Amino acid sequence: MGAVASGSYASQQPMLAFSARVAGDAARTRVVIDFEGKPEFSIHYVGGPERIIVDLSATAFGFPAADLAPRGLFKDIRYGTMEADSARMVFTTERPVKLVLAEVQENENGGHRLVLDAEITTKDKFAEMLKTQDWNASAAVPSADEVGPVVEDGVFTVAVDAGHGGIDAGATGAATKTSEKTVTLDFARLLSERLNKIEGVKAFLTREDDTFLSLSERVVLARQRHADLFISLHADTLSQKDIRGATVYTLSDRASDRMAENLAARENLSDQLAGFSIDHGRPEVADILLDLTRRETQAFSVSLAENVVKSFEGQVGLINNPHRQANFQVLRAPDIPSVLLELGFLSNAEDEKLLLDETWRTKVATRISEAVDRYRRRSLANGG
Missing domain, CATH: 2.60.40.3500 (Immunoglobulin-like)
Known part of the structure; x- marks a missing residue:
């Protein structure tokens, strides 16, 4: 050798x-x-x-x-x-x-x-x-x-994660056949643009084009760029086509309800679709990959979710119980507050129209940006 x-x-x-x-x-x-x-x-x-x-x-x-x-x-x-x-x-x-x-x-x-x-x-x-x-x-x-928390750099960094991509197209619109990966990327670009207009905030995309990223890659990319927040964007389908509205998910080992559990199971299959799989191995070995989110980080994630729901109320359609929990692999960064946002359901005709409407997307992106800024200011005020 x-x-x-x-x-x-x-x-x-x-x-x-x-x-x-x-x-x-x-x-x-x-x-x-x-x-x-x-x-x-x-x-x-x-x-x-x-x-x-x-x-x-x-x-x-x-x-x-x-x-x-x-x-x-x-x-x-x-x-x-x-x-x-x-x-x-x-x-x-x-x-x-x-x-x-x-x-x-x-x-x-x-x-x-x-x-x-x-x-x-x-x-x-x-x-x-x-x-x-x-x-x-x-x-x-x-x-x-x-290796640990990054020293405060004075910039509040947000990872905007467009769900799916590449071989993994995600859900498909009932009427237009538009793929979820296209909807999420278009919205991610708009949201990132809005966030970057806020003084002291820097947003970046985990994927900038139609590229497949494994769930773990998304988390690692966020950590490498020292993200203070991680927002994963999706627009799923349901067999019940009358259900519509936005939902905000945070991580939990136990799902809050059957719908959240089923959705997480489908989203976690993304890696298998492209031939990737997570090898859990012994706990000693796999802990860096799938650590349970620290309690403090989880509390911050819940706070962010509540801020998003508050911004949407009366302005953007929400499903019943809009803040839900499930075991999403993409939310498992142990030190980054993370939420998964279902913008709406491509299986619902009215939601599909809104998801493809530039005016609606701009309004939603603005509301999310306001929620992030409110969360950021509160965190700074509390010394976080």
């Missing part, structure tokens, strides 16, 4: 790596390797194809190869001894990635584990990492203590 890039380690007996596991999806993947002692390691990136190189002190790999079978962001994982005092692991990735965590942690029952968290990045950022890395030193990777 080539020489160890960062200098040879002191000659020593190989340390046993006795267990390994991988869990993740198309946006973020975690690798955990258990060692009998505390391993030394260094990290580097290689292009053509994109790879992560992990150089280790002398290591005996004593786990079944199936334990490190590639999944998630990785399409190939190889490892082995380099020289008497060194070993190497090579992770070939499906797309440009970066490590957001690479550290050795102490196990409760003795020994240590190497934890690697890989996350999607852009081609430009990966190319920059290749140019700036020093092969005589390990690439800089945040430790667990450095």
Whole structure:
């Protein structure tokens, strides 16, 4: 595989790596390797194809190869001894990635584990990492203590997420056959434009064209850009064509009602439609992907939902009990208040007309912007 890039380690007996596991999806993947002692390691990136190189002190790999079978962001994982005092692991990735965590942690029952968290990045950022890395030193990777809430930057950032996209068209209009992915993107552009007119607010789109994004990618993109709010936009269909009006959903492990439960189940199938699936793995491994939303974040999400409902009342049609809860994967960012907004139902003829009407969309986007601004001002006043 080539020489160890960062200098040879002191000659020593190989340390046993006795267990390994991988869990993740198309946006973020975690690798955990258990060692009998505390391993030394260094990290580097290689292009053509994109790879992560992990150089280790002398290591005996004593786990079944199936334990490190590639999944998630990785399409190939190889490892082995380099020289008497060194070993190497090579992770070939499906797309440009970066490590957001690479550290050795102490196990409760003795020994240590190497934890690697890989996350999607852009081609430009990966190319920059290749140019700036020093092969005589390990690439800089945040430790667990450095990964957490972002320092207040003075800008209130909103991720506007147009539901569906690409191969996943979503629902279809009963009369016009307009796809949900088109309705949500058109509205997302309008809402983002309105939000960006508010002083101190910066909005961005998770997708800017007809592109498929996995549910996890949407969340990761929001976190990478330090979003303070996440708003996912949808326009579903129901078998009961007389039901119409907007609904605001927040995350809950238990759905507030059968309609919310069924809707969440359909929306969570989006990844499977495009061949993606979330590997839950052991709780220890999957916690970075599907952490339960912190109570504080959930309270903020509910506050935002209530602000949206308040803005809509008397101005925009709402269904009965307009604030509902369900287990939506796309709302699972542990540190970003998040809501899913059903603008209306494409299965209802009147809602469909409104969803395609520019005047109505402008009014709704304005109302949502006012709700976001009211939420932002209240959060600032409370020191949040």
